[in-house]
Amino acid sequence: MSTPLQTEPRPEPHGNPEPAREPARGALARRAAGRRRGRTLGFHLAAWALAVVVLYPGVWMVLSAFRPSSEIIGQTGLIPDQTTLDNFRKAFEGIGGISFWTFFGNSLFLAAASVIGVCLSCSVSAYAFARIDFPGRSVFFALMIGTLLLPFHVVIIPQFIMFNEIGWTDSYLPLLVGKFLATDAFFVFLMVQFMRNLPRELDESARIDGAGHPRIFVSIVLPLMRPVLATASIFAFIWSWNDFLAPLIYLRSPDSYPLPLMLRQYTDQTTTSDYGAQMAAAVLALVPVLIFFVLFQRYIVEGVATQGLKG
Amino acid sequence: MSLSPQASRAAPKRRPGPPRSRRRTAETRAGYAFLAPWLLGFLALTAGPMIASAYLAFTDYHPIRGGSWIGLDNFDRLLDDPRFLDSVEVTATYAVVGTPIKLAAALGVAMLLNSRRRGQGTYRSLFYAPSLIGASVSVAIVWKAMFNDQGIVDDIGRFFGMSGGGWVGNPDLTLPMMILLAVWQFGAPMVIFLAGLKQIPHELYEAAQVDGAGPARRFFRITLPMLSPVLFFNLVLETINSFQIFASAFIISGGQGGPANSTLFYTLYLYQRGFGQGQLGYAAAMAWLLVIVVGIITLVFFRTSRYWVHYSGDGR
Numbered sequence: 001m002s003t004p005l006q007t008e009p010r011p012e013p014h015g016n017p018e019p020a021r022e023p024a025r026g027a028l029a030r031r032a033a034g035r036r037r038g039r040t041l042g043f044h045l046a047a048w049a050l051a052v053v054v055l056y057p058g059v060w061m062v063l064s065a066f067r068p069s070s071e072i073i074g075q076t077g078l079i080p081d082q083t084t085l086d087n088f089r090k091a092f093e094g095i096g097g098i099s100f101w102t103f104f105g106n107s108l109f110l111a112a113a114s115v116i117g118v119c120l121s122c123s124v125s126a127y128a129f130a131r132i133d134f135p136g137r138s139v140f141f142a143l144m145i146g147t148l149l150l151p152f153h154v155v156i157i158p159q160f161i162m163f164n165e166i167g168w169t170d171s172y173l174p175l176l177v178g179k180f181l182a183t184d185a186f187f188v189f190l191m192v193q194f195m196r197n198l199p200r201e202l203d204e205s206a207r208i209d210g211a212g213h214p215r216i217f218v219s220i221v222l223p224l225m226r227p228v229l230a231t232a233s234i235f236a237f238i239w240s241w242n243d244f245l246a247p248l249i250y251l252r253s254p255d256s257y258p259l260p261l262m263l264r265q266y267t268d269q270t271t272t273s274d275y276g277a278q279m280a281a282a283v284l285a286l287v288p289v290l291i292f293f294v295l296f297q298r299y300i301v302e303g304v305a306t307q308g309l310k311g
Numbered sequence: 312m313s314l315s316p317q318a319s320r321a322a323p324k325r326r327p328g329p330p331r332s333r334r335r336t337a338e339t340r341a342g343y344a345f346l347a348p349w350l351l352g353f354l355a356l357t358a359g360p361m362i363a364s365a366y367l368a369f370t371d372y373h374p375i376r377g378g379s380w381i382g383l384d385n386f387d388r389l390l391d392d393p394r395f396l397d398s399v400e401v402t403a404t405y406a407v408v409g410t411p412i413k414l415a416a417a418l419g420v421a422m423l424l425n426s427r428r429r430g431q432g433t434y435r436s437l438f439y440a441p442s443l444i445g446a447s448v449s450v451a452i453v454w455k456a457m458f459n460d461q462g463i464v465d466d467i468g469r470f471f472g473m474s475g476g477g478w479v480g481n482p483d484l485t486l487p488m489m490i491l492l493a494v495w496q497f498g499a500p501m502v503i504f505l506a507g508l509k510q511i512p513h514e515l516y517e518a519a520q521v522d523g524a525g526p527a528r529r530f531f532r533i534t535l536p537m538l539s540p541v542l543f544f545n546l547v548l549e550t551i552n553s554f555q556i557f558a559s560a561f562i563i564s565g566g567q568g569g570p571a572n573s574t575l576f577y578t579l580y581l582y583q584r585g586f587g588q589g590q591l592g593y594a595a596a597m598a599w600l601l602v603i604v605v606g607i608i609t610l611v612f613f614r615t616s617r618y619w620v621h622y623s624g625d626g627r
Contacts, residue, residue, distance in 0.1 A: 046423055047434045054438055054495070060463065061453040125349035134342030144349065147357055149551060151605050153581055153598040157367060157591050158360035164374060181352025188349060213341040242447040244558035245578075249586055260448040260558070267452060267562055275456060282449035289444055297436040300443070304499055305506035 065283045069276035087280035095265050098255050100284065107241055107258040107285075110175060114240035115233045117179030118187050122232065123225060125182045126191035127217050131203065141192075147185045160249060170252040175243075179236070187232045190303065194228040195221060231303035234296050238289050259285040361602075367595035374589050385596035395597070397572040398580040401486065405576065406553040409490040414545055416497040421504035422534070435505060439498035450492075451562035455479055458488050479563065482571040489574060492559055500545040507541030508534070536621040543620045547612050551605055557582070577601060 066083045094100045128134075129141055163174040182188055202224075203216045211219075244260045251257055254265075263285060266278045293300065343350070368385055372378030389395050420438060424431050444450050458464045460477030469475045478484035511534065519529050535542075557578040560568065568575030568583070577597070585594025 040428060043423065043426065043428055044430070047430070050420065050423075051434065051437055054441060057450070057453055057457060057495070058440075060457065061449075064456070121348040121352070124345050124347075128342050128345035128349075132338060132342040132345060134339040137342065140346065140350070140353075143353065147353070149547070149605070149609055150357070150361075151551070151554060151598070151601050153555075153578065154364050154595075154602045155357055155360040157585055157595045157598060158363035159356060160586070161363070161367075161372075161374070161591065162360070178352060178356050180348065181356060182349040183352040183356050213345065217345070238443060242444070242558075244446075244448055244561070245582070248561075248582075263448040263452060264562065267455075267565065278452055279456070282452045286444060286447065286449045289447075293436075293440060293443055297439075301436055301439055301502055304439070304502045 061279060062283055065276070065280040067276060067279075069274055084276075087276035088284070090274075090277040091280035091284055095262060096254055098257075098262075100262070100281070102255060103257055103259050103262040104284075106256060107260075108288075110172060110243075110247075110258055111237045111240040113172070113176050114179045115236045117176060118182075118184060118232055118236040119229050121180050121182035122184065122187040122191055123222065123229065124217070126188050126195055127213075127221060129188070129192045130195035131216075131221070132213060144185050144188055147183075148189065156245075156249065163250065169250050170256070171250075172256070174250045175240075175246050179240075184236070187236065190232060190306075191225065191228050193306065194225060198224055227299070230296070231299045234292060234300055235303065238292060241289055364595040364598055367592050368599045369596075370592040371590075372592040372595070374591060378592055381592070385593050386600075388593070389596060389600070394572060394575065394580060398568070398575045398577050401573065401575055402554060402556075402577040404486060405489060405493070405556070406550055409493045410546070410549045410553055412490065413494045413497050413549060414500055414542070416494055417500035417545070418504050418538075418542075420497065421501045421508055424501075424505060425508040435502060439502055442496045442499035445492065445496035446556075446558055448558055448562050451559040454488070454492050454559065455563045458484075480570055482569075482573040485563075485570065485573040489556070489560065489563075493553065493556075500549060503541055503545055504538065507538050511537045539620045540622055543612065543616055547609060550608060550612075554578070554601065554605065 065087050066085070068082055068084050068086070092100045094103065129137065129144070159174070160169075163169055168174050178184070198221065202220050206216050206220055241258075242260065243258075244264075247258050247261050248264075251261065254261075257265075263278075263281055266274075266281055367378075369380055369382060370378040371381050371384070424434055424438075441450075456462055458478040460475070460480065462477060465475055465477045478488045515533050515537070516529060519533055524532065555578055556576050560574045560576045560579050561582075564570075564574040564579075566579075566583075566587075568579050581594050581597045581601075584590045584597065
């Protein structure tokens with residue numbers, strides 16, 4: 001409680017500001033410091049109370065997964081009376097004779113392929129928007145921004161008919177082809193904004209040296225894009241990992257299901273008495289997302305912040 | 312790369328290479344080559360399907376039976392479809408009630424966190440976490456368990472004198488439960504508000520304080536106007552997002568939208584009609600209706616924005 005006293009974000013160095021003040025204002029300054037300390041305390045109390053509320057569902061979920069199924073319902077408290085690993089054992093067994101790891105592998109494959117698709121297609125398209133001057137660019141850019149606001153409902157039905165006609169249903173192709181064709185305008189937009197802030201002198205001098213656009217893109221722009229590619233990868237991974245509607249529409253055979261569809265089977269087939277296995281499976285499905293979040297929280301939160309400011 | 316900035320600035324005078332017109336065509340060709348993935352995706356997966364569903368909306372298309380032109384029949388039937396009207400009501404209530412609460416929570420917490428106190432970054436990440444997982448099936452399962460009969464929320468409610476029975480089975484409480492799930496994900500707009508708050512010049516507050524403006528006045532006269540572009544962005548984004556809720560409603564109601572249609576969100580009903588019953592023409596009509604409504608709402612937001620969104624002239 002000694003350093004974070006400043007309420008005002010002034011560029012003063014950290015530490016106690018009082019000694020710098022004139023002695024005549026000592027009492028006043030002390031009272032002000034006391035008030036500031038009180039406010040800091042209040043801030044931490046409020047933030048902590050909020051954190052408890054926000055985290056409660058997550059913590060409750062994890063702890064419930066260790067509870068015997070019969071104990072989950074009717075238990076308000078967090079700390080289980082009895083703990084058990086039965087739920088996890090059952091969750092790992094999977095459902096309908098298909099192991100948890102099959103679903104996990106499917107989810108992982110889909111997420112990894114989405115990341116590759118998004119990084120390749122969106123970076124190339126963003127380069128065209130940010131660095132090449134050609135007729136029609138501003139029209140296409142406006143259309144791209146427009147798709148950001150378009151409800152997906154209007155495209156899923158014809159897409160379904162189309163993919164059904166060419167025989168792609170019950171394969172991963174309908175889920176992935178859009179990722180390789182930069183249909184996630186959010187990522188294109190994020191990358192365009194990032195590229196616009198890269199110094200142009202770099203490409204200009206490379207151009208004088210005789211490099212064409214492919215060369216400039218691969219050896220100058222792409223290496224500098226590492227931070228934005230990281231942000232896009234994280235989001236592409238998590239969105240694909242959590243996606244429910246598209247797999248629900250396109251996938252038929254249970255052994256190709258990703259985790260969200262496995263979880264849905266749990267809620268369909270098991271009665272309330274098997275809450276435990278449901279909870280354990282739900283926790284297991286979130287683990288990769290939470291690991292990602294803990295590792296890359298800065299990239300994630302900064303990515304969201306810039307998206308809002310430049311929008 | 313080895314050239315110094317001076318050399319590159321001097322360069323345009325004696326630019327080597329082909330004459331201007333040939334350079335332009337080369338640029339154009341390169342532009343379209345680089346744009347190709349997006350352009351292909353846009354034509355094949357966005358623009359084409361949009362036109363196709365505009366046509367489908369006037370047919371009774373079914374994946375097996377095919378379909379034929381039926382004019383405005385789908386739209387006529389929509390207006391007489393009680394389940395459709397329920398889904399509109401549920402979704403509209405969810406958007407109109409949930410979005411302001413979520414944004415108010417986001418702004419409140421952002422203002423609480425907007426200081427250079429230690430731990431601010433940690434709180435910010437912590438509060439953001441629900442936004443990342445909130446739409447997942449896992450969270451829907453937890454939410455259902457928490458709000459079920461004898462779940463923890465039910466117990467807390469009973470403690471405060473509410474009649475028990477759980478929220479999941481009570482048609483009056485399911486929508487509040489879904490709104491709470493949305494409000495729980497206040498982190499994403501909060502992060503954006505926080506970034507906006509950091510851009511407000513601190514001198515403004517100091518000047519206002521010198522002039523004797525209290526906290527409420529400072530909030531309404533400085534914070535809110537300076538933040539209005541960010542507020543506008545959040546409002547548009549969150550409103551549109553709220554129309555798209557699907558996985559949580561599907562899981563919590565077992566795909567049915569019950570009890571008594573109280574969780575029959577627009578997307579869920581569209582799914583039931585289009586993919587459950589194969590009435591793709593009918594679902595396409597619903598989809599286009601939604602596009603038109605979203606378009607109108609966005610237009611209203613943008614048209615009215617000039618009266619309440621303040622853009623500082625210096626264009627920071």
